[in-house]
Amino acid sequence: xxxxxxxxxxxxxxxxxxxxxxxxxxxxxxxxxxxxxxxxxxxxxxxxxxxxxxxxxxxxxxxxxxxxxxxxxxxxxxxxxxxxxxxxxxxxxxxxxxxxxxxxxxxxxxxxxxxxxxxxxxxxxxxxxxxxxxxxxxxxxxxxxxxxxxxxxxxxxxxxxxxxxxxxxxxxxxxxxxxxxxxxxxxxxxxxxxxxxxxxxxxxxxxxxxxxxxxxxxxxxxxxxxxxxxxxxxxxxxxxxxxxxxxxxxxxxxxxxxxxxxxxxxxxxxxxxxxxxxxxxxxxxxxxxxxxxxxxxxxxxxxxxxxxxxxxxxxxxxxxxxxxxxxxx
Amino acid sequence: xxxxxxxxxxxxxxxxxxxxxxxxxxxxxxxxxxxxxxxxxxxxxxxxxxxxxxxxxxxxxxxxxxxxxxxxxxxxxxxxxxxxxxxxxxxxxxxxxxxxxxxxxxxxxxxxxxxxxxxxxxxxxxxxxxxxxxxxxxxxxxxxxxxxxxxxxxxxxxxxxxxxxxxxxxxxxxxxxxxxxxxxxxxxxxxxxxxxxxxxxxxxxxxxxxxxxxxxxxxxxxxxxxxxxxxxxxxxxxxxxxxxxxxxxxxxxxxxxxxxxxxxxxxxxxxxxxxxxxxxxxxxxxxxxxxxxxxxxxxxxxxxxxxxxxxxxxxxxxxxxxxxxxxxx
Numbered sequence: 001x002x003x004x005x006x007x008x009x010x011x012x013x014x015x016x017x018x019x020x021x022x023x024x025x026x027x028x029x030x031x032x033x034x035x036x037x038x039x040x041x042x043x044x045x046x047x048x049x050x051x052x053x054x055x056x057x058x059x060x061x062x063x064x065x066x067x068x069x070x071x072x073x074x075x076x077x078x079x080x081x082x083x084x085x086x087x088x089x090x091x092x093x094x095x096x097x098x099x100x101x102x103x104x105x106x107x108x109x110x111x112x113x114x115x116x117x118x119x120x121x122x123x124x125x126x127x128x129x130x131x132x133x134x135x136x137x138x139x140x141x142x143x144x145x146x147x148x149x150x151x152x153x154x155x156x157x158x159x160x161x162x163x164x165x166x167x168x169x170x171x172x173x174x175x176x177x178x179x180x181x182x183x184x185x186x187x188x189x190x191x192x193x194x195x196x197x198x199x200x201x202x203x204x205x206x207x208x209x210x211x212x213x214x215x216x217x218x219x220x221x222x223x224x225x226x227x228x229x230x231x232x233x234x235x236x237x238x239x240x241x242x243x244x245x246x247x248x249x250x251x252x253x254x255x256x257x258x259x260x261x262x263x264x265x266x267x268x269x270x271x272x273x274x275x276x277x278x279x280x281x282x283x284x285x286x287x288x289x290x291x292x293x294x295x296x297x298x299x300x301x302x303x304x305x306x307x308x309x310x311x312x313x314x315x316x317x318x319x320x321x322x323x324x325x326x327x328x329x
Numbered sequence: 330x331x332x333x334x335x336x337x338x339x340x341x342x343x344x345x346x347x348x349x350x351x352x353x354x355x356x357x358x359x360x361x362x363x364x365x366x367x368x369x370x371x372x373x374x375x376x377x378x379x380x381x382x383x384x385x386x387x388x389x390x391x392x393x394x395x396x397x398x399x400x401x402x403x404x405x406x407x408x409x410x411x412x413x414x415x416x417x418x419x420x421x422x423x424x425x426x427x428x429x430x431x432x433x434x435x436x437x438x439x440x441x442x443x444x445x446x447x448x449x450x451x452x453x454x455x456x457x458x459x460x461x462x463x464x465x466x467x468x469x470x471x472x473x474x475x476x477x478x479x480x481x482x483x484x485x486x487x488x489x490x491x492x493x494x495x496x497x498x499x500x501x502x503x504x505x506x507x508x509x510x511x512x513x514x515x516x517x518x519x520x521x522x523x524x525x526x527x528x529x530x531x532x533x534x535x536x537x538x539x540x541x542x543x544x545x546x547x548x549x550x551x552x553x554x555x556x557x558x559x560x561x562x563x564x565x566x567x568x569x570x571x572x573x574x575x576x577x578x579x580x581x582x583x584x585x586x587x588x589x590x591x592x593x594x595x596x597x598x599x600x601x602x603x604x605x606x607x608x609x610x611x612x613x614x615x616x617x618x619x620x621x622x623x624x625x626x627x628x629x630x631x632x633x634x635x636x637x638x639x640x641x642x643x644x645x646x647x648x649x650x651x652x653x654x655x656x657x658x
Binding site: 223224248273 | 389466519520523527534535537544546551552553568571572575577579594597602
């Protein structure tokens with residue numbers, strides 16, 4: 001009897017040695033170095049999910065919003081949506097000789113990233129809108145899906161869906177595991193993102209907010225379609241982001257992550273009102289070796305005004321170089 | 330031993346007599362009489378949720394959309410949103426003497442339902458928009474909530490949130506229990522519905538699509554707010570419904586329920602494309618005794634064009650009088 005007890009104890013001891021301790025097993029953010037950003041994220045999530053905490057937030061109100069370009073995937077040397085449109089611009093250029101000397105079309109035709117960047121996010125959105133109209137929404141979704149299967153980044157030579165940030169994928173999973181509903185709120189085209197965000201980020205189409213052109217309902221040979229018209233509907237950038245959030249979600253988020261001045265109003269809207277504990281985060285692109293290093297002077301994703309505001313309001317600024325163990329999956 | 334067995338059998342028999350049979354216990358639509366509508370609903374849900382069925386639809390694509398006025402709650406003698414605005418119109422009328430002879434304001438001031446109905450859904454939406462601007466979105470939500478606590482229907486003398494259709498509440502629950510995501514897609518104001526749809530229908534704000542006015546982001550004394558401007562943004566009615574669905578949901582629904590010609594394009598968009606099994610339903614107001622009886626000639630919720638189309642496309646037309654055991658909870 002004594003011997004059996006001893007064997008049981010030894011077995012238990014062996015099992016305990018083999019199984020890693022709970023803290024290592026359960027690290028929800030393994031690609032994040034222990035540091036101020038990881039601590040502030042986990043402290044926030046614990047505070048709003050612990051029922052005994054004064055900061056507890058019921059699950060239905062755990063809304064988290066994320067910018068896309070520069071926050072969930074890279075955005076250099078140009079927004080990836082710009083690369084997507086180059087092929088269509090080239091196809092359509094035969095009917096538009098004036099584009100050879102007209103920006104932003106000239107830049108797109110020549111692949112001139114600097115000139116393209118100079119036209120700003122609005123210029124890019126205009127390019128997308130004017131060149132991507134004339135087909136149905138279903139047809140457009142197919143074009144985007146096909147492009148993603150073959151297209152590669154011009155300098156990193158990888159498919160674009162592999163240029164997403166692994167630490168941010170972990171953060172999305174971590175938040176969802178804690179009852180958050182995760183949304184994208186991007187200046188990019190809503191219909192450009194929706195065909196792939198569920199597979200790549202786990203974010204379904206109905207949780208994607210973005211810029212859009214006008215669509216029109218038609219019956220074509222008795223079949224109902226939505227036709228994309230060459231007319232701007234909404235720009236989901238800067239002061240437009242809180243408007244887009246309210247229009248689509250109808251609740252003030254409690255958690256927002258961005259990387260540029262285009263996200264400033266979204267961060268303000270999320271963190272400076274509504275009561276209770278709130279989280280604002282900024283991805284600071286500090287890693288020129290593994291990704292890109294840019295902030296105040298960048299044409300893409302300029303981070304200037306939001307940086308001093310982050311200090312004033314206690315937003316978490318992620319130093320990519322120091323705080324992320326890896327960048328891409 | 331034999332005696333014990335007998336006692337056990339008797340006990341089992343007694344238990345079986347006391348517990349109602351499974352089909353009665355599990356009837357998901359107890360307020361629906363057995364009939365063509367109930368059968369077509371349950372047959373559809375079984376077909377798309379049974380993994381061995383050729384019509385199986387994965388849960389993420391089980392999107393169900395519902396009109397609100399006349400489909401989930403009553404809409405006579407006027408859309409309930411019209412009654413909501415009367416108080417504000419009366420308050421503002423002191424500064425607008427011209428309203429005494431100007432429609433639709435005159436009708437609102439005099440409580441003239443017929444004249445109000447004649448101004449159509451667009452007239453009502455205009456009234457809402459022009460009179461409900463100038464405050465923040467948070468302030469407007471509070472106004473709506475307070476109104477619902479005290480306001481009563483002018484002829485039925487009940488709070489509006491009690492004038493919802495019990496059979497439809499059961500249908501919403503039944504669909505959600507079968508993995509559907511339920512949405513409202515209404516011509517009514519999106520911000521008028523969101524403050525109460527979660528409590529009344531179990532539909533959260535982010536699953537409400539409706540008409541809207543323009544909102545503008547502002548920092549007021551450092552606090553971020555969205556100000557409602559007196560400018561129409563979007564009318565979510567008729568051909569606008571598929572546009573609103575695509576804008577907010579980004580997927581074609583597989584299930585749609587409406588009650589008027591304002592829902593025709595939503596029903597077409599849902600059922601006439603996209604492949605696989607699809608469901609279209611229409612609530613036909615046939616019960617003048619328990620609710621209201623109206624269709625082709627009604628100013629509110631006119632059901633004219635959609636009725637013959639229902640026959641052509643095999644949509645389910647619910648005869649309220651025959652098929653609903655009760656109307657209100």
